[in-house]
Amino acid sequence: MAKQRRNSKQREVVLEELRNMKTHPTAAELHDVVRERLPRISLGTVYRNLELLAGGGLVRKLEHGGGRARFDGDLEQHLHVVCVACGGVEDVAGTPADVNANDLATPDGYQIFGLRVEFSGLCPDCARRVSQEKIDQLRKNLQNNH
Numbered sequence: 058m059a060k061q062r063r064n065s066k067q068r069e070v071v072l073e074e075l076r077n078m079k080t081h082p083t084a085a086e087l088h089d090v091v092r093e094r095l096p097r098i099s100l101g102t103v104y105r106n107l108e109l110l111a112g113g114g115l116v117r118k119l120e121h122g123g124g125r126a127r128f129d130g131d132l133e134q135h136l137h138v139v140c141v142a143c144g145g146v147e148d149v150a151g152t153p154a155d156v157n158a159n160d161l162a163t164p165d166g167y168q169i170f171g172l173r174v175e176f177s178g179l180c181p182d183c184a185r186r187v188s189q190e191k192i193d194q195l196r197k198n199l200q201n202n203h
């Protein structure tokens with residue numbers, strides 16, 4: 058019973074701190090913050106709680122091809138821009154334009170549940186840090202992927 062109480066307390070703190078953050082932290086970044094309130098909580102516990110919360114639809118898990126998963130406590134529909142250099146994620150005001158799935162040439166048998174729109178770019182910090190040559194290369198890689 059004591060263990061159960063501790064578990065739900067941990068989950069509560071993880072959720073609260075994530076909701077306070079606008080940075081879309083990774084589990085490790087959130088762990089650093091949660092530890093200020095629960096000094097003994099492990100990274101594994103934070104990660105497990107994030108997975109549970111995401112599974113329950115209380116937080117959004119953001120997986121941007123290859124990078125570490127990031128988490129978003131803001132469930133309002135909004136768009137993201139992902140920095141191609143550091144993987145940082147920021148909110149973009151607006152919602153995806155409505156697309157009528159019936160108009161798309163979707164493969165037979167597929168059920169379309171939604172559309173994910175995401176911007177790729179370079180955050181101001183990386184723009185200062187990264188050479189123009191590197192920026193051109195990142196941009197080219199990205200265009201080749203689409």
Ligand SMILES: [Zn+2]
Nearest residue numbers: 140143180183
């Ligand atoms: Zn960046």
Ligand SMILES: [Zn+2]
Nearest residue numbers: 129131147148
């Ligand atoms: Zn967001």
